[in-house]
Amino acid sequence: MRYKLWRVAVFLAASVPPLYWLYGAVFGxxxxxxxxxxxxxxxxxxxxxxxxxxxxxxxxxxTRWGGWIAVRRQLGLWCFAYVVLHxxxxxxxxxxxxxxxxxxxxxxxxxxxxxxxxFIGLCALAVTSNRFSIRRLGRKWKALHRLVYAILxxxxxxxxWVVRADxxxxxxxxxxxxxxxxxxxxxxxxxxxxxxxxxxxxxxxIEI
Amino acid sequence: MLIRVPxxxxxxxxxxxxxxxxxxxxxxxxxSLALAAMAAMPGLASADTQGVYADVEPSKAPGWFDExxxxxxxxxxxxxxxxxTPFKDATHYNNxxxxxxxxxxxxxxxxxxxxxxxxxxxxxxxxxxGRYSIEDLVKxxxxxxxIYRLRCVEAWSMVIPWLGFPLADLLKQVGPTSAARYVxxxxxxxxxxxxxxxxxxxxxxxxxxxxxxxxxxxxxxxFMAVGMYGRVLPNQNGAPLRLVVPWKYGFKSIKSIVRISxxxxxxxxxxxxxxxxxxGFYANVNPQVDHPRWSQATERRLPSGLFSPNVIDTRMFxxxxxxxDLYAGMDLARxx
Numbered sequence: 001m002r003y004k005l006w007r008v009a010v011f012l013a014a015s016v017p018p019l020y021w022l023y024g025a026v027f028g029x030x031x032x033x034x035x036x037x038x039x040x041x042x043x044x045x046x047x048x049x050x051x052x053x054x055x056x057x058x059x060x061x062x063t064r065w066g067g068w069i070a071v072r073r074q075l076g077l078w079c080f081a082y083v084v085l086h087x088x089x090x091x092x093x094x095x096x097x098x099x100x101x102x103x104x105x106x107x108x109x110x111x112x113x114x115x116x117x118x119f120i121g122l123c124a125l126a127v128t129s130n131r132f133s134i135r136r137l138g139r140k141w142k143a144l145h146r147l148v149y150a151i152l153x154x155x156x157x158x159x160x161w162v163v164r165a166d167x168x169x170x171x172x173x174x175x176x177x178x179x180x181x182x183x184x185x186x187x188x189x190x191x192x193x194x195x196x197x198x199x200x201x202x203x204x205x206i207e208i
Numbered sequence: 209m210l211i212r213v214p215x216x217x218x219x220x221x222x223x224x225x226x227x228x229x230x231x232x233x234x235x236x237x238x239x240s241l242a243l244a245a246m247a248a249m250p251g252l253a254s255a256d257t258q259g260v261y262a263d264v265e266p267s268k269a270p271g272w273f274d275e276x277x278x279x280x281x282x283x284x285x286x287x288x289x290x291x292x293t294p295f296k297d298a299t300h301y302n303n304x305x306x307x308x309x310x311x312x313x314x315x316x317x318x319x320x321x322x323x324x325x326x327x328x329x330x331x332x333x334x335x336x337x338g339r340y341s342i343e344d345l346v347k348x349x350x351x352x353x354x355i356y357r358l359r360c361v362e363a364w365s366m367v368i369p370w371l372g373f374p375l376a377d378l379l380k381q382v383g384p385t386s387a388a389r390y391v392x393x394x395x396x397x398x399x400x401x402x403x404x405x406x407x408x409x410x411x412x413x414x415x416x417x418x419x420x421x422x423x424x425x426x427x428x429x430x431f432m433a434v435g436m437y438g439r440v441l442p443n444q445n446g447a448p449l450r451l452v453v454p455w456k457y458g459f460k461s462i463k464s465i466v467r468i469s470x471x472x473x474x475x476x477x478x479x480x481x482x483x484x485x486x487x488g489f490y491a492n493v494n495p496q497v498d499h500p501r502w503s504q505a506t507e508r509r510l511p512s513g514l515f516s517p518n519v520i521d522t523r524m525f526x527x528x529x530x531x532x533d534l535y536a537g538m539d540l541a542r543x544x
Contacts, residue, residue, distance in 0.1 A: 031300060031301050031312070032294075032297035032301050033508060033510050033511070033512055035517055036364070092517060093508075093512070093514070096506065101503055104503060105502070162501070164309070165305050165482065166407055167411065168409035171409060
């Protein structure tokens with residue numbers, strides 16, 4: 001397996017935050033409402049992981065380093081894992097494991113519905129992330145995994161509808177997400193590749 | 209003939225004291241005795257009131273506060289069967305967007321708030337308008353302690369022992385005229401010391417504004433707090449003067465008040481301006497009327513442990529049913 005050390009490093013880095021939050025919650029470092037803090041942190045962590053996952057392809061195009069693509073699936077699965085924990089935390093700490101509350105939220109609240117849609121999309125991507133599915137689905141696999149762009153938009157909408165009074169933080173994530181989506185446009189992607197190639201040939205001469 | 213109907217929250221003498229209260233009585237007695245002892249010694253009168261509640265951070269209170277503390281009526285209103293939220297939680301988990309939107313931001317940033325000297329502008333339909341110093345506003349009133357449930361619109365709640373006096377007493381002091389129908393409150397604007405007011409992306413148009421109908425404001429439960437947990441208010445909890453309206457969501461209980469106006473039209477409150485479909489003028493705690501984005505049927509009573517989530521049912525008017533008369537005949541789903 002190539003980039004073994006790099007993969008292990010990414011694995012460790014992604015597993016540290018939830019363990020750290022769990023430690024904080026158990027030892028009372030997260031304040032009087034640790035469940036809510038955990039749910040918020042996991043949700044935001046999942047969004048950040050999604051953005052990092054989506055940054056791997058543009059990074060590869062610019063730098064031509066294969067390591068970015070080598071960890072892309074792992075990062076996507078980490079995003080999925082954070083979302084699963086985020087949802088479990090919501091069911092346990094916010095809804096207090098009351099099924100009728102969860103069902104009511106699911107049927108009535110736009111931000112929960114949008115979040116649930118994003119989760120369904122992520123599930124589809126997670127179960128088809130293995131080699132067998134890639135081979136089996138062939139061309140359709142790529143089309144299916146373009147769902148990730150829709151998932152990003154849903155996730156951003158989900159976060160926007162949670163914001164109460166200050167848009168600053170949300171705008172930062174939306175800007176990064178928008179930039180990453182723009183990079184998918186073929187003209188922008190081609191430009192990126194050319195700029196990367198130019199930079200590799202004449203590392204000092206590049207002017208923007 | 210004057211018929212006095214005691215509100216249902218007022219405990220009768222015949223009521224049996226719950227065991228938990230009985231057991232905590234000794235602690236309270238020790239606290240009050242310590243207070244009385246301190247009051248008896250003029251040199252110590254300004255000392256803080258540690259001992260009444262556990263783990264209360266000591267503080268240096270202004271003179272007008274210490275003068276009144278000695279005569280305070282302790283536990284004038286209690287919350288039966290409730291345990292009081294630890295001081296640390298009540299002072300480190302706050303919504304006070306002037307200091308940032310994070311729950312820890314107020315505790316981290318409010319230290320710079322300048323609470324001395326403090327004046328409150330009283331204007332509008334009153335017979336004694338003017339700029340009052342906090343000393344003059346507080347002087348005519350005796351302190352009492354009231355242990356109230358505080359229900360945040362975000363579906364968490366606490367139980368807090370406030371120190372202060374009824375809002376009705378303050379209003380009588382300034383004398384509303386017959387044209388007065390609403391009370392409008394304003395929080396301090398001080399971007400230099402309030403980092404939240406410097407944010408370029410805030411949806412709030414400062415100053416923070418809240419309001420009550422005059423009859424709500426005159427209700428004996430509506431309270432002006434200057435202290436909590438037997439001491440002066442910490443800055444992050446709205447020092448030096450804040451409103452406490454226990455039957456309404458927490459955002460109605462405006463902090464660090466600098467202006468009180470009696471007006472004849474309902475003031476546009478800050479949250480109504482940001483999201484009128486989510487936050488109404490009344491904002492009474494009501495488990496039947498959900499916030500559009502989340503349920504109000506339950507609440508997390510803090511501290512809520514990770515492995516023992518403290519999710520409880522929310523009560524109509526936060527359990528203060530004696531205010532129901534104020535809203536007789538009103539459709540509370542419409543006037544939320």
